[in-house]
Amino acid sequence: MKNFVLFDDKRAFLGLLPLTFTRAIADLRLGIFTPLERVLALCPSASASALTQSYLQEKYPTHFEKDNIYLNASVLLDADLWQTILQLPLDMALVQGDVLIAYRSSAHFAQVAELWAYPIDKKLTWEKPFAYLSRTWHLHALQGQAFDFDFELKTQNRTSAPLPAHNILIGDAENLFIEPDVDFQGVSLNVSTGAIYIDSHAEIMEGALIRGSLALLSHAKIKMGAKLYGANLLGPYCQVGGELSNVVMQAYSNKGHDGFLGNASIGAWCNLGADTNASNLKNNYASVRAFSYLENQEIDTHLQFCGLCMGDHSKTAINTMLNTGTVVGVCANIFGADFPEKHVQSFTWGDNQTVHAFDKALETAQSMIQRRNQTLEMADKNILKYIFDKKTDILA
Numbered sequence: 560m561k562n563f564v565l566f567d568d569k570r571a572f573l574g575l576l577p578l579t580f581t582r583a584i585a586d587l588r589l590g591i592f593t594p595l596e597r598v599l600a601l602c603p604s605a606s607a608s609a610l611t612q613s614y615l616q617e618k619y620p621t622h623f624e625k626d627n628i629y630l631n632a633s634v635l636l637d638a639d640l641w642q643t644i645l646q647l648p649l650d651m652a653l654v655q656g657d658v659l660i661a662y663r664s665s666a667h668f669a670q671v672a673e674l675w676a677y678p679i680d681k682k683l684t685w686e687k688p689f690a691y692l693s694r695t696w697h698l699h700a701l702q703g704q705a706f707d708f709d710f711e712l713k714t715q716n717r718t719s720a721p722l723p724a725h726n727i728l729i730g731d732a733e734n735l736f737i738e739p740d741v742d743f744q745g746v747s748l749n750v751s752t753g754a755i756y757i758d759s760h761a762e763i764m765e766g767a768l769i770r771g772s773l774a775l776l777s778h779a780k781i782k783m784g785a786k787l788y789g790a791n792l793l794g795p796y797c798q799v800g801g802e803l804s805n806v807v808m809q810a811y812s813n814k815g816h817d818g819f820l821g822n823a824s825i826g827a828w829c830n831l832g833a834d835t836n837a838s839n840l841k842n843n844y845a846s847v848r849a850f851s852y853l854e855n856q857e858i859d860t861h862l863q864f865c866g867l868c869m870g871d872h873s874k875t876a877i878n879t880m881l882n883t884g885t886v887v888g889v890c891a892n893i894f895g896a897d898f899p900e901k902h903v904q905s906f907t908w909g910d911n912q913t914v915h916a917f918d919k920a921l922e923t924a925q926s927m928i929q930r931r932n933q934t935l936e937m938a939d940k941n942i943l944k945y946i947f948d949k950k951t952d953i954l955a
Contacts, residue, residue, distance in 0.1 A: 561645075562624040563598050566610040567671050568658070571633035571693040576852035577870030577888045577905065578695055578809075578826050580946050581939075583611035583619045584632035588794050588809050589698055590705030591713055591756060591774045594632040600712050601641060610671045614945045618938040621668075629662040629674060635690035635705055643685065655685045695868040695886070696849065696860050698807045698824040703753065703790035706772045710736070710754045722748075734771065743767075753789045782815060794827070796931060804839070805864070809871075811931060822864040826871040826889075828927055837881040839866035849884035850902035857901070860884065870905065872924045872943075889946055890920040906947055917947045 565585035572579050578587060585594045586609065592600060598607045609619040609632070628644065636644075644661045647653060652662040659679075668674045690701055713736070720737040722728055725744040728735060730751035738759040745765030748755055753772030757763075761775045764783040772790040775781065779793040782800030791803055794810040801814065804821040808814075812825050816833035823837060831837075840863065841847060847865035848857045869887040876894035887893065888905030895910050908915035921943065925935045 561602060561605040562622065562627050563602075563605055563607040564610050564621060564623070564627050564629045565594050565598065565607060565632040566629055566674055567612065568631050568633045568693065569671075569675050570853065571631075571691070572612070573853040574693045574851065575633075575695055577868070577886065578698075578824060580889045580905070581615075581826070581871045581942055583609040583615055584692075585609035585611070586619065587632075587692075587698075588792065589635075589692065589702060589807065590707075590792070591709035591776070594630075597636065597709065597712070598630065600709075601636070602645075610668060610674065613670045613672075615942060616670065617941060618936075623667045625665050627664060627666075629659075629664060631658065631660050633692045634658075634660050635692060635701060635708070637689070637708065639687065640685065640689055643683075647683070648681075651681045651683055652679045653685055654682050655689065658691060660685055660689070694851070694860070695824050696822075696862055696865050699790075699805045699822045699866075700862065702792055702805065702807050703772055706754070706756075706774055706790055706792070709774070710756055710772075713756065730771075758795075776810075811928075811933075821866045822862070823866040824868045826869055826873070828872045828924065829869050830874045830927070832875045832877040832879055834877060835875045835879045835881070837867040837885065838883040839864045841883050847884040850886040872920070872927075873903075874923075890915060890924065890943065892920075892923070917944065920947075 567584050595607050606622055608622040610621045611619050647663040649663055653660040720739050723744055727747040729749040734750035734754040737757045740759045741757050741761050743763035746763045747768045749770045752770045755771045755773045757775045758777045760778045763781045766784040767781050769787045770789050774792045776795045778796045780798045785800045786802045788804040790805055792807045793799060794808050796811045797808045798813045798815050801817040802819045806820050806823045808825045809827040811827050812829040814820055814831040818835045820837050821839035847860050847862055849860050849865060851858045865884050867881055867885050870889035872889055873887050873891040879893055880898055882898055882901050885901050887903040890905060891903050891907040892915055893899050893903060906915045906920055928935050
């Protein structure tokens with residue numbers, strides 16, 4: 560049985576903050592799957608675990624065997640790359656430039672920094688292009704590509720549940736896959752622009768207008784009259800209303816009311832208050848600049864469309880207006896009459912000048928989680944406390 564260890568790429572981990580403040584890259588959902596889930600879908604008989612930052616390792620324990628395939632969790636797999644990784648000889652690495660794609664080894668690493676510094680002698684160069692998830696805006700930019708791969712993987716040799724009555728389907732029915740136990744009627748589904756995957760126990764309320772591609776995962780909900788353009792990913796238990804275009808939501812996050820959200824990457828347990836609007840296009844149509852934790856400053860995304868990135872447990876009040884390319888950290892609570900700054904730091908209360916007391920932020924997180932009959936585990940509390948104490952100094 561093969562054993563995969565999905566490791567954090569150092570540059571990518573910093574480039575994907577604030578989303579990776581609270582999770583290993585191996586647990587960052589894109590397309591339909593997280594990287595861990597994708598590996599297990601490709602190789603169901605395998606075991607897989609994450610190798611991440613030391614402060615996250617309590618939540619993501621690593622499993623080692625005598626023979627391990629270390630796989631860069633930021634690399635989006637395709638069929639050719641996957642087959643090459645499976646055929647790597649022992650003690651051989653697969654690289655392109657300075658990116659370690661995979662490494663097959665009997666070595667065990669107590670923390671991911673040991674792998675980053677490990678001397679690897681035998682290297683095979685991957686010559687073809689590949690997608691490398693190393694910036695927060697890559698999530699929405701690569702969602703369509705990742706979804707196409709995952710949709711085929713998830714649905715191959717399977718039959719969709721029938722389309723419930725009183726819905727409108729535009730396009731080829733082969734591009735729609737419905738799992739059992741879904742609830743929707745009076746919905747328009749256009750799969751001519753991309754496929755749609757609807758997971759079990761998902762709900763779409765009447766009057767919703769949906770264009771593919773869309774991944775609507777387990778227990779996620781689309782509200783009445785919502786308008787969704789591709790490519791969107793709504794993770795487990797997310798709820799959305801209003802207008803969405805090219806949005807990636809991890810899990811348990813809400814945008815339950817009217818307002819626009821486009822080209823956005825949203826973490827878990829976030830809540831966007833009623834009529835929150837987040838710009839994704841500058842008035843002068845110039846390339847969007849956004850804050851990067853890797854450079855600790857605003858940089859050019861080289862994207863014309865780039866909206867909100869929000870870390871876990873952050874919230875906006877009713878009628879919040881967000882500038883193009885706004886980046887919000889973890890456990891921020893945003894309210895006030897003016898536009899917030901484009902970089903809202905973690906544990907901000909209101910105006911980005913006041914620090915949200917840790918016990919109050921934790922109380923808010925626990926209250927939201929309890930509404931979904933979940934528990935904030937001690938490992939998660941420890942992670943949030945580490946972020947509160949260290950802020951951006953994650954790898955020190």
